[in-house]
Amino acid sequence: MKISLKILIVDDHPMTVDSYINLLSDTDFQKKQPSFIKSYNCEDAYNKIKLQQIENINIDFALLDISLPPFKELNINNGIDLAILIREKFANCKIVLLTMHSDPLTVDKIIKEIKPEGFISKSDINFELFPIICKKILEGDIYxxxxxxxxxxxxxxxxxxxxxxxxQILTLIYQGVKTVNLPNYIPLSMSAIEKRKANIKDQLLKGKGSDKDLIEKAKKLGLLQ
Structure with a gap:
């Protein structure tokens, strides 16, 4: 039987790895004929990634805990470094990073550098949600x-x-007020309003995008409800 889905799971708790495998061994994933690669530290994971590459076998889906015993010899210190390696070797692999820590600077760095298809705080998921989330990611969602x-x-x-x-400018645009009418609501000149609006777009959209794009970005960031 041809293996159509190769899944790498790396976590330093063997019971957690086995739990992930059990959760992903339901009917939906069995239809895709999954094959699992288990690993518990960076060195072993590195060796298994390299072996797949040598044997010309793709890794389709990777679940990586961020905190892992390091492989100091090659300066692979955590799941982030493994994710970078996987991105280099298997461009089409969907990567899910799991963590117990969510400090803003680390989260921002990971999203910008790796762009994982899934980024999950372990405190946010349960046995019921986990396979549903993974299935959506496999189908193309970003989570x-x-x-x-x-x-x-x-x-x-x-x-x-x-x-x-x-x-106020952002809120009024969200409410449908046209830029030309903003001076009726805000005690500023049209010139001052346009400069401020340009500054908002610079910070949210790096200067590029329509008012609709601006509102969608602000909503995603929780700046508008």
Whole structure:
């Protein structure tokens, strides 16, 4: 029988690895004929990744705990370094990072550098949700658990450089008020409003995008409800 789905699972707790395998061995995943590669530390995971590459066998899906015993010889210190390696060797592999820690700077760094298809705080998931989330990721979804999303929002809010008038501009645009009419609501000149709006777009969209794009980005970040 041809193996159509190769899944790498790396966690330093063997019982956790076995739990993931059990959860992903339901009917939906069995239809895809999954084959599991188990590993409990960075060195063993590195060796198994390299073996798959040598044998020209793809890794399709990787579940990586961030905190792992390191492989100091090659400076592979955690699941983040393994994710970088997998990105280099298996470009189409969908990567899910799991963590018990969600400090904003680390979360931001991981999302920018690795762009994982899944980023999950272990405190956010249970046995019922886990296979559902993984199935959606395999089908093409990008998933961030609630704690990870909140961590991103907190970092972004700390770095936003604007005042109450900027918040008013964003809120009024969200409510459908056209830019030309904003001076009727805010005690600023049209020139000042346009400069502030450009600053908001710079910070949220790096200057590129429509008002609709601006609102969608602000909603994703939790700046608008």
């Amino acid at each position: 961030r658990s609630n704690t990870i999303i909140q961590s991103q929002r907190n970092l972004f809010k700390k770095n936003i450089n604007w005042d109450k008038h900027d918040n």
